Amino acid sequence: MLSVTFLKCIYQGIQTMNMLAKNLFVFAGSIAVGMAFARSTEALTLNNSTGLIDPAQTITFNEIELPNNTSVIDQYSSLGVEFSPNLVFETSSSPSPNITANQLKNFPPVTNPFSIHFTDKVSSAAFAFAPPPSTSTFTALLDGSVVESFSSPTHPFNSNNFFGFTDIVFDEIRIDIGEPVNSMRLDNIQFTVASTPEPSSILGLLVAGSIVTGTALKKKRST
Numbered sequence: 776m777l778s779v780t781f782l783k784c785i786y787q788g789i790q791t792m793n794m795l796a797k798n799l800f801v802f803a804g805s806i807a808v809g810m811a812f813a814r815s816t817e818a819l820t821l822n823n824s825t826g827l828i829d830p831a832q833t834i835t836f837n838e839i840e841l842p843n844n845t846s847v848i849d850q851y852s853s854l855g856v857e858f859s860p861n862l863v864f865e866t867s868s869s870p871s872p873n874i875t876a877n878q879l880k881n882f883p884p885v886t887n888p889f890s891i892h893f894t895d896k897v898s899s900a901a902f903a904f905a906p907p908p909s910t911s912t913f914t915a916l917l918d919g920s921v922v923e924s925f926s927s928p929t930h931p932f933n934s935n936n937f938f939g940f941t942d943i944v945f946d947e948i949r950i951d952i953g954e955p956v957n958s959m960r961l962d963n964i965q966f967t968v969a970s971t972p973e974p975s976s977i978l979g980l981l982v983a984g985s986i987v988t989g990t991a992l993k994k995k996r997s998t
Contacts, residue, residue: 819940819941819942820913820923820925820939820940821899821901821937821938821939821940821941822927822935822937822938823935823937824872824873824934824935824936824937825937826901826902826903826937826939826963826965827899827900827901827939827941827965827966827967829967830899830901830965830966830967831966831967831968832854832855832965832966832967832968833963833964833965834851834854834855834856834963834964834965835875835877835962835963836851836864836877836878836879836962837877838851838854839851839854840866840877841864842864843864843865843866843867844863844864844865845863845864846861846862846863846864847861847862847863847864847879848861852894855893855894855895855966855968856891856892856893856894856964856966857891857892857894858879858889858890858891858892859889859890859892860886860889861886862879862880862881862886862889862961863879863880863881863882863883864877864878864879865877865878865879865880865960869905869960869962870931870932871903871905871931871932871936871960872903872905872932872933872934872936873903873905873934873936873937873962873963874903874905874936874960874961874962875962875963877962878960878961878962879960879961879962880958880959880960880961881952881957881958881959881961882958885957885958887951887952887957888949888950888951888952889949889950890947890948890949890950891947891948891950891964892946892947893945893946893947893966893968895946895968895969896917896944896945896946896968896969897944897945897946897966897967897968897969898941898942898943898944898967898968898969898970899939899940899941899942899966899967900939900940900945900948900964900965900966900967901937901938901939901940901941901964901965901966902937902938902939902948902961902962902963902964902965903936903937903961903962903963904929904936904937904938904950904959904960904961905929905930905931905932905936905959905960905961906929906930906931906952906956906957906958906959906960907930907931907955907956907958907959908928908929908930908931909928909929909952909953909954909955909956909957910926910927910928910929910953911926911927911929911938911950911951911952911953912924912925912926912950912951912953913925913926913927913938913939913940913948913949913950914948914949914950914951915940915943915945915947915948916945916946916947916948916949917944917945917946917947918946919947922940922943922944922945923940923943923945929952931960937963937965939965944969
């Protein structure tokens, strides 16, 4: 027969494991809530005439010059970006602001929507973009999941033709050009690679998540 002492040890072990599992669940939930809280209060969409204030990297497509009308997928992966489906290298100049010789286009044939993929996760990115008059949708994704999205009127001669996102972590921007014409030219991709969170940042997220979670539980008890 099992002794009473042995059974008590088993019971105490189970209780300890349950407590650890509960604490781990609360910790993970607090971090998730904190990240969502931070994202909802800080994430910004971008549309201006200059792009990011201080990007770590800017790709002008002069770094690697390709023959005109070359299909472009991963030729710029060493600089941090790839494209899907393929875009097309264009060497002629453009009348659109911020679009210079050596640029990308999505024709022929027209490819829409298309994505800019970053080889590392980024915290901000923007690019000059010139389609015919339309409304275009810009979507930031992380590992295939939508992080943020916005739509904006776009025009080939609008000087405020930099579009992008800041203060969120993502690895892809999907661009969907509205009707009636889905062609475009793209240049000057700017971005900053996301840094690894410091322990103090993780603690901040935990505290924020705990506050939000605690407030919600308090309200639930009072109802």
